[in-house]
Amino acid sequence: MRDWFNRRGWRDLIIATPYAWLIVFFLIPFLIVVVMSLAIMKSASPPFGFHEAFPWIDLGNFARLFQDTLYIRAFVSSLINALIATLLCLLIGYPMALGITRVSKSWRNILLMLVILPFWTSFLLRVYAWIGMMGSNSWFNKLLTSIYNFAVPSEWALKSIPMMNTSFAVVLVMVYSYLPFMILPLYANLEKLDTTLNEAAMDLGSRPWQVFRDITLPLSIPGIIAGGLLVFIPATGELIIPSLVGSSANPMIGRVIADEFNSARDWPMASAVAVALLFLMVLPMVFYNHYEAKAQNAGGKP
Amino acid sequence: MAATDTGAAAAPFVRIEGVTKTFGTFRAVDDVSLDIAKGELFSLLGGSGCGKTTLLRMLAGFEQPTLGRIFIDGQDMTSLPPYERPVNMMFQSYALFPHMSVEQNVGYGLKHEDLTPAQRSARVKEMLELVKLSELAGRKPHQLSGGQRQRVALARALSKQPKLLLLDEPLGALDKKLREHTQFELMNIQDRTGITFIVVTHDQEEAMTLSSRIAVMDRGVIRQVGTPNEIYEFPSNRFVADFIGSINQFEGEVIRTGGGMTDVSCPVLSGTVKAATDATPERGSKVTVAVRPEKITITRKAPSGGVNVVRGTVRDLGYFGKDSLYRVKLESGHLVLVNSVNTRRSDEGGRVAQWEDEVWLSFEPSSAILLTD
Amino acid sequence: MTRRPLFLISCLCFGFAFFYIPILSMIFFSFNKSRLATVWGGFSLQWYGKLFDNDQIMNAALLSLQIALVSATFATILGTLCGLALARFTQFRGRTLFSGLVTAPLIMPEVITGISALLFFIFLAELTGWPGKRGFTTITIAHITFSMTYVAVIVQSRLSSMDKSIEEAAMDLGSRPWQVLRDITLPVISPAIVSGWLLAFTISLDDVVITSFTTGPGATTLPILVWSKVKLGVTPDINALATIIIVVVGIGVAISGYLMHRADKIRERDIQMAIAANT
Numbered sequence: 022m023r024d025w026f027n028r029r030g031w032r033d034l035i036i037a038t039p040y041a042w043l044i045v046f047f048l049i050p051f052l053i054v055v056v057m058s059l060a061i062m063k064s065a066s067p068p069f070g071f072h073e074a075f076p077w078i079d080l081g082n083f084a085r086l087f088q089d090t091l092y093i094r095a096f097v098s099s100l101i102n103a104l105i106a107t108l109l110c111l112l113i114g115y116p117m118a119l120g121i122t123r124v125s126k127s128w129r130n131i132l133l134m135l136v137i138l139p140f141w142t143s144f145l146l147r148v149y150a151w152i153g154m155m156g157s158n159s160w161f162n163k164l165l166t167s168i169y170n171f172a173v174p175s176e177w178a179l180k181s182i183p184m185m186n187t188s189f190a191v192v193l194v195m196v197y198s199y200l201p202f203m204i205l206p207l208y209a210n211l212e213k214l215d216t217t218l219n220e221a222a223m224d225l226g227s228r229p230w231q232v233f234r235d236i237t238l239p240l241s242i243p244g245i246i247a248g249g250l251l252v253f254i255p256a257t258g259e260l261i262i263p264s265l266v267g268s269s270a271n272p273m274i275g276r277v278i279a280d281e282f283n284s285a286r287d288w289p290m291a292s293a294v295a296v297a298l299l300f301l302m303v304l305p306m307v308f309y310n311h312y313e314a315k316a317q318n319a320g321g322k323p
Numbered sequence: 324m325a326a327t328d329t330g331a332a333a334a335p336f337v338r339i340e341g342v343t344k345t346f347g348t349f350r351a352v353d354d355v356s357l358d359i360a361k362g363e364l365f366s367l368l369g370g371s372g373c374g375k376t377t378l379l380r381m382l383a384g385f386e387q388p389t390l391g392r393i394f395i396d397g398q399d400m401t402s403l404p405p406y407e408r409p410v411n412m413m414f415q416s417y418a419l420f421p422h423m424s425v426e427q428n429v430g431y432g433l434k435h436e437d438l439t440p441a442q443r444s445a446r447v448k449e450m451l452e453l454v455k456l457s458e459l460a461g462r463k464p465h466q467l468s469g470g471q472r473q474r475v476a477l478a479r480a481l482s483k484q485p486k487l488l489l490l491d492e493p494l495g496a497l498d499k500k501l502r503e504h505t506q507f508e509l510m511n512i513q514d515r516t517g518i519t520f521i522v523v524t525h526d527q528e529e530a531m532t533l534s535s536r537i538a539v540m541d542r543g544v545i546r547q548v549g550t551p552n553e554i555y556e557f558p559s560n561r562f563v564a565d566f567i568g569s570i571n572q573f574e575g576e577v578i579r580t581g582g583g584m585t586d587v588s589c590p591v592l593s594g595t596v597k598a599a600t601d602a603t604p605e606r607g608s609k610v611t612v613a614v615r616p617e618k619i620t621i622t623r624k625a626p627s628g629g630v631n632v633v634r635g636t637v638r639d640l641g642y643f644g645k646d647s648l649y650r651v652k653l654e655s656g657h658l659v660l661v662n663s664v665n666t667r668r669s670d671e672g673g674r675v676a677q678w679e680d681e682v683w684l685s686f687e688p689s690s691a692i693l694l695t696d
Numbered sequence: 697m698t699r700r701p702l703f704l705i706s707c708l709c710f711g712f713a714f715f716y717i718p719i720l721s722m723i724f725f726s727f728n729k730s731r732l733a734t735v736w737g738g739f740s741l742q743w744y745g746k747l748f749d750n751d752q753i754m755n756a757a758l759l760s761l762q763i764a765l766v767s768a769t770f771a772t773i774l775g776t777l778c779g780l781a782l783a784r785f786t787q788f789r790g791r792t793l794f795s796g797l798v799t800a801p802l803i804m805p806e807v808i809t810g811i812s813a814l815l816f817f818i819f820l821a822e823l824t825g826w827p828g829k830r831g832f833t834t835i836t837i838a839h840i841t842f843s844m845t846y847v848a849v850i851v852q853s854r855l856s857s858m859d860k861s862i863e864e865a866a867m868d869l870g871s872r873p874w875q876v877l878r879d880i881t882l883p884v885i886s887p888a889i890v891s892g893w894l895l896a897f898t899i900s901l902d903d904v905v906i907t908s909f910t911t912g913p914g915a916t917t918l919p920i921l922v923w924s925k926v927k928l929g930v931t932p933d934i935n936a937l938a939t940i941i942i943v944v945v946g947i948g949v950a951i952s953g954y955l956m957h958r959a960d961k962i963r964e965r966d967i968q969m970a971i972a973a974n975t
Contacts, residue, residue: 121708406868
């Protein structure tokens, strides 16, 4: 026994324990969803079944994905919302990350702490904070409304700006919630850049914005991609934000899955949408892996 | 290549037999055989990627040879894991355990030996005294300077009283002044403990001063094994001649041999060169005549009746205080390096010649090295 | 560079205003006397008092903490093993599938993870009779599965940046591979393991979606309770709860930041001393 442990048992145990756990509690549940997506809804308990004859499975759910505009619209609005949120995060996060690398070391730690702090507080409460801000009675909405009324002709004046239950609200709260995921990888990337490169470029006659365009930006592409994926992927499948601040007429895909499952109790359809969503998510990952492999080949061993 | 000199006695302490190590298609070490005697301070010298570190790691047991065998003190070590070998290693990065104090670092290896706590702490104390670190026993590695870390690494590697100590670039991370001092300390410790040392280094000066013998490696192959003197004065091939110090090489063809002397016709020297050799290369074979810069005499007047004399003009010269380095252009256009000691004190730095001066170069037949490959 | 990057500084100011104005607004209105959470009606601490009298909230908070403690601990153990396996054992059968299983939960939308866990528990109950009632155990298992992969990523990246020669040195000094793991590797990566535990703990404490699928009657965690209240609209007692959470987290972060800063200072001084001692 002791001999077995010394020789290779310790190694087998290290691999097998988490492997078994992930197979039982992750892989098998996932396979159940895949199989479920090929079933049909039945009014039984549990509410699904298979055809009684060969080939048993049913592709009707996947066909419905393309026939029912609800699903296509939900996919499109999820992708668009996630994309806009990612771009806005980049637009706000990039200068912030760059700014943090340019302040003194003690300030740097404080600012990083301030970026991370909201992340450690509850996600739900961050969404809640914006619900308070966006309501038609809130000071923030009133402030925006008076600025708006001041700027536009009086016949366009509004009593309050409708913010809640719109795609605007969804994007705004997603940007707010996921901004740290953009800033942190970008900061990690920008901080490692050699500042003497900037000095060399300036020494060779580049103005600051040219230095940024020619040196900093190209070298920070890995950080942009990492941050972009960290925002885009969870934003696409987001459930909480669209449920709380989004419009129910124009739902995002995560909400469609949850509604199919909980309200409509159409487990097979919910599974089919889920499988389709995963396919959609795998694409950017494949792109990213391809990019990374290429980058490693280019900058790998001499 | 087998060692043919005095270092390897009849029963070698470390025997490397036809060892090859491949990584994929890359041959890091290519059919190396080597014998090392007990108590030697042996160096593996070569540029980066020459296979010296891979060879060392196979001795330590971190890599398995693809082919061949390794014996230490008569025992076959080839397939033994590192923790069962009577061998210890001093790592290039020192690899001190960051979460342990100096004392704990040095005592770590002793946990696996049959020692009472008293014996163990006595051994740790002895080791720390050996490297003069007793007063820093409680410090953590990050509280030490580079030189102190190096000594902790040495004490830790010696603590188990290994039969063989492997040192990977032991002085590489130290600054120049500390390196010279530590070099002698290392030799001193080797002398006192009597442990066989194998040192990997890329620094030829370090190898020359430290070692009793050196193996020069290139692309996985040992090119020559010998004492520092043999390696420098009697390089056996062009690679070694070129790698150690600087040297002038003249290509030529053998035209006459006999009487311990070989005549070589060298077009770049516009004449015939006499070289004293034991070997008798075949007439008409292509050879290279190699001469060290300091073995060439530079004069303003033609030397009377000597052999191996050639005329040229000074193109460049560098003044180093105690000596000067000349680059002399021969009539054939070939550039020759000459090193000459500044024996006289003068405004001109005691130099024999100035820029564009016409000079005569000459060297003894015994200074010429004949290389056939 | 001597010029102050004005543009970047103003971006930072804007960004942090964006981060903190909603939070400060939320804290401000927690002291509101009025029932309407967004209209100021005078100062009051009544919502804090109500919060501590509310058994439902206190029980939910307790359950959340229990689940987070248990799941973070198991997730840390399993995740550390994952990280070790991926970083140190480059060849074993099924490694590709294994590394896929470790990364998949990271990109899987939580809805899907939640649904698949729920379906799994339903079928498991049909087949074996267990779990008869979903609640603490099922939530904990789902949280472990989800957060162990975060721990694995942290541990793996720490291991791959670690100087491997210290492990070789230990082996060279006579330690068997598992002894090296115990004496050297685990102590050296322990800061990464601790931060992995903290991350797993907060993930569990914060999770709504997966919990909402794997929970059962009677097992209401704090996020689930907040979720059901928020769906009904803004109420000042949630503001009070949020304020307490932010203050607790803020103090925690500030203390750990101070401790890290002090450790840095001590380290710097030690290095200075070492250099001085050497000359």
